[in-house]
Structure formats: structure tokens, C-alpha cells
Amino acid sequence: MSVPPVRSTRLGLEAPEVREVLSRLHERAQLRDADVMRRAYADAAELSAPPTPAEASALCADALLPVAPHVGRLLYTLVRMLRPHNVVEFGTSFGASAIYLAAALRDNGAGHLTTSELEESKIREAGAGLADAGLADLVTIVPGDARQTLADLPGPVDLVLLDGWKELYLPVLKVLEPSLADHAVIVADNLSMLPEDYTAYVRDPANGYVSLDLPLGDGVELTSRQKAAR
Template sequence: MTQAVFHAFTDPRITAVLDDIARDARHDDDVMRRAYETAAAWPAPPTPEEAAELCAEAALPVHPQVGTLLYQLVRGARPQLVVEFGTSFGASTLYLAAAVRDNGTGRVVGSELHRGKARRAGAHLERAGLLDVVEIRTGDAREELSDLPGPIGLLLLDGWKELYLPVLRVVEPALADGALIVSDNLPMLPEEFVAYVREPANGYLSQRLPLGDGIELSVRTRPRPTGEGA
């Protein structure tokens, strides 16, 4: 049974674009199956660039439950800078940007490896009337997000799973104390990433939330200096 899409807001421009992305996503299973079959025949695992090309027609939108949480978190925390790794067609960006707009302050910086997807996301944001609060950087997120001035109040990780930890480490110096990190697709995440954010000594308080197919919600805390007593 097809579930009705719940939206966190009533702006018809935004809901229309989200509905269009949801319709595009109906073909995602076929696109991803072909991508996996193609990659399986290669002598080595695909690079992120190769994987992005194989999945260029997959919308891969954030689950509406997760999108609603993103909107809630941004509205509540009122971060001045929201950063997204893995923009794709821009569904999650719409939730983030709508919250920034409704707060009346802040901006969103997204990153997308595939240029075609970045252009498509930009068009979606323009249709929704949200492009003025968003910057989409195209290329390797480890480079594109390395010069953010911070402080980053919310970080969404929703791109190539093996890059979650490298991207987190790149932006870590710019994370605000108390910054929120939402990591989507928890069952697919590398064990080393989950272990990293669940280790208090690394400066995070983290737990699983049963939204969508599972997310990891982490809060950036100040690591205790070495040698400091309890």
C-alpha cells in the first residue's frame, strides 16, 4: 500500500516540488538495481564519482519522517549555518531551507558530487522559492566543505556512506558546541562511523532514532581534556 506523504508545512510551492521528487523516486529501485549489477561486474568497487554517475537518475529522497525531523530541529535550534552532505534532487534541502526561511535567519550549504543532480536540486529550490537561502557546492564534499567558517549548528549526512566519517572529520572543527548531526540510512552505515559518534571521548552524545529506515542523531559536546577528573 502506498503511504500518503506528510509534509511539515503547507506552502503549496514546496509540497508540489516534494510530490514531484517522490514521483521520480518511484523508479529508484530499478535505477539502484541496475547500478549494483553494473558495479558487481567491475574488477574493483566503484569510486564515489563512478557511483554517483551510476545513480544519477535516482532521486533518493529523505523519508518524510526524517524530513519532518530536520524541519523541527532547524526551527527549534535556529542555527545560523546548516550543512548538508548529499543533496541529490534536493528533497532534504527543501526541508532544511524551509525551516531556515521560516526562522527568518540562517543559510544552508549543501554539497553534491554529481553536477546534473546539483542542477536539478537548484531548479527544485528555485521552484519552491527557497533558492535564496541555499548554496549548493558541486564536487567532492571533503574539499567543498573544508573551508566553512562555522559555527555549524546542524549537519545532515546523507550521501555516500563510506564518506560519512571523512566528511564529519573535515567539518568537525567548524561544529558548534551543541551542534546536531543527523546521519541517515543507519543500517547502511560503516561500523567505524557509528562507533566514532557513539564514543563520548570523541565529543558526541549519540543514539539511534527509528525514523525512516533508521537515523543516528548525535549532539556535539566538548570532549573532556585528557587527565581531567570525573
């Protein structure tokens, strides 16, 4: 029988078990990700068509791709401020962003994170990291294509992080829309890489959102749901 980890009485991102796992992930990403992504782009260029989400996931299987530390602190701060009950993430990867989110849920004393990941090896890595950080009980990792796994979630969903395959940000958001709470907050990472259809959609008030860009990491689009889209 496995023994659950002993949680530190020091909360926040400075809790030793949280700080250790986040430091480990960010350090590994610095050493590994540039080379992995260079090879991934080279391999993708040899394909006869743009890679599918499954192909892209396989090409990037060894890349950690964590949110930048300042973006992680934004996520932690938003959860502490908004006190969401249901948080959803698209793109678990190795679990860094899940740790920022779950640490805030733990410190709030309520709430749960559902996060979706296509690559099985990353699911295992993320689960191990969450366990090491003492946060595994606050997170459910659902395997598979987020367009299916995040459909029909019990709502209301209060906070969404989009941090997976960029071309799927808008399809995933539309899958989640029926479950979104009024005034739900959506954080889309890697703004410089986002397709124009995503930013055009969330910046159009007719779709029921108000949105702005933030100069954190590689750019963040921070969006609030104002009313149910018609």
C-alpha cells in the same frame, strides 16, 4: 531578466510551492529509484574493485534518493527548534532534504544552508526544485567532492545532515569538526547502511559526541557535539 517566484504567505511544509515540489520528488522516487538502484548495484558488481565516490555518483545519477517524509519532517522540526545560523548538508541529490531544511530556515527568518553534490545533473535538478519552492536564496550548492568543498567552512556550523555516499560519512564529519559549534547536531540518514566505523566513532564519548538511533525511514543516527574532540 527572470522574475523571482512569489512566495506564499502560508509558511511551513504546507506552503503550496513547497508541498508541490516535495510531492513531485517523492512520487518520482517511488516510480524510479528501485529500478535505478538495482541496475547500479548490478553494474557495481562488475567492477574490479568497490566503486569510488565518483563512480558511485555516476551509477546513481538518475536516482532521486530523497529522505523519507518522516525524516524530512524531523529535519524541519530540528531547524525550527534549534534555530541554526549555518546548516551543512553532504549529498544534495535532487534537493528534497535541502527543501525541508531551507523551508525551516525561511520560517525561522534567518540562517543559510550549504550543500555539497558531486553529480552535475543533480545540481541542476536540485537548483530548479529549490527555485520552484521559492527557497533558492537560502541555499548554496557547492559542486565537487565534499572532503574538499566542505573543508574550512566559516563556522560555527550548527547543524549537519549526512546523506551522501555512506563510506564518506566519517571522513566528511572529520573535515567539518573544526567548524562545528559546541552542541552542534549531526543527522546521519540510512542507519542500516552505515559503516561501523561511523557509528562507533559518534557513540564513543571520548570523541566528544552523544548519539542515539531513531527508527525513522531507513534509520537515523542523531548525534550532538558535546565538546571539541581532543
